[in-house]
Amino acid sequence: MREAGAEASDEAALPKGARFRHSGRGAPRSKAVRSVLAAREEMQPDRTRPIADILHLLQPSAMLSALLILAAAPAHSCDLDNITSAKAVHNALANRAVQLVAAALTPTNDNDASQLSRFVDDNAQFSLGAGDVGRPLGAGAVGAKALALAMNADGFRFFGWDYMDGPADGCREQTVTVEFTNASDHLVSQVQFKFDQGRVREAQGWQRSFQSGGL
Structure with missing residues (x-):
């Protein structure tokens, strides 16, 4: 009223x-x-x-x-939608992490730069700690290059998928861990990569010294 x-x-x-x-x-x-x-x-x-x-x-x-x-705005589509098993996803993403570090270490051609742009998110955070101190290295392609230079690796290794295989989606959020070794300085960097839609969203690592030899 x-x-x-x-x-x-x-x-x-x-x-x-x-x-x-x-x-x-x-x-x-x-x-x-x-x-x-x-x-x-x-x-x-x-x-x-x-x-x-x-x-x-x-x-x-x-x-x-x-x-x-x-x-x-650049469109980035996931190219892993045809990979449907956990073992295949693990291997594909671990090898992708290795390729990205190699491309970031010596980006000598347009293909290396294209790989960084395509498979590294612009906001992806990179870090590599050592001893008791963490070291943030930046974001995006700049962070990836800083990580590669800090590790100065000449080799790598990652564990295989030694479990029962099952269905998996390579385009969803996935995590893989890769070790990068610098044999001359006896350093190993263990880096955990987080992927989403086939692109690195985060990479956090820790560097330690090591000794090796024959038995």
Whole structure:
């Protein structure tokens, strides 16, 4: 039920000389009154307006700029959707980690740079700790190159999938661990790579010294 003050406010919103009379409580408004009030409400800001209406009010130039930005963003599709077993996914991702480190260590051609761009997320964080100190190395391709240079590896190894095989999705989030060795300095770096959609999202490693020999 509308209060008298609200009715007075409605009447005040009408153009000068366009007053209306009430025939009693709850009397219906005339068509002219309803038109004026509807126009006034249309001019008022409405914070509950649907998103579709808000987008409709945006300037065409702003909408065009947003569409151009989205169109310019590189599209990265997962190329592992045809790999469906846990063993195959493990081997594919471990070998991909090795290839990325090799490409980052000596990015001498366009193919190496393309591999880094395609298989390393721009926001992927890289780190390599040693002793009691962790060392963040940056993000994206820059972080991958810093990791490769810090390890300065000349060899690698990773454990095989020695369990019962089963179904797996290579495009979902997966984790593999690879060891990179620097034989001349007797250092080994154990790095855990987290993949999602076939791309590295994170790589955290720890470097330690080692000794080896024959028996």
